[in-house]
Amino acid sequence: MNAKSRPKINIHGHLLLDPARKGDLPTRIKRWEEWNVRYFCCSCASSRPSSRLPGVFENHHFLAAKKEYGDILIGFAGINMHPDHLDGAADVERYREQGFRGLKAYGNALPYSHDAYFPIWETAERLKMPILFHTGAFGGVDWDHLELDRYHNACAMNCLPLHLDRIAHNFPRLNMIAAHMGGYWASDVLFMTRYFKTVFADWTGGSAGKTHIRLLLSALLPHPGLETDMDDPEQNLALQSLPQFCFGTDNPEPDRWVGPSEMILDRLHATEEIKKRFYYNNAARMLGMEEVA
């Protein structure tokens, strides 16, 4: 099947406050439909900024858009993760009642596996809300906001993907998505997507640019010094993790991500079954929706 026409769920997208950056929402939805994106999971910023302001929709912006544009939009509520304004079980319950289907973890001042966050993870597990975790890094020093940067304490150490291992052990039915494939810590994500059926990943990031695609392939391709039968999962180890990967775009539109995704999947000899899981069925399963045949 041609990659453009495959049914898709975008597990990781954002709506932007400034429409000049990507076009207004009706225009964007038309573009998604051209790429057969049936659902767009919108990761929202939390109501209390806990890192640099990315200029994306906060929870309340999303709820207003959802009223107008309906089914295609699926909300992942941004959770407040700073100890000064930390969300708890009641907040997660409220997000679910408002219609959010998942949560977005970003800008955490404490490590993801810290006990302080356990009431959030426990409630999400109980309410069957998958959580998309920003994993990898937050970039360099924010020189324009040094004091704020220190206060937010959002650093790579706190969002290392390996923190998801402790969460997976404690909340074994909680579905999690390691966004950006953990960045430079991709091997942690490959280990967890192999061992935990509840840990998923997307490989968004770097605006789908050349540097990012090279980093992904360096982590996913087999050792260049060894002969590899690419169809044997015991030799081409990526095949043991790929079944847990999901299609996402982060900020770019699907036209930027379908081509590179397809190239990576083909390079790694992904089967038809893996592709269906990637573009649609993994996300559908996490969200309790019907899968495509």
Ligand SMILES: [Zn+2]
């Ligand atoms: Zn994102």
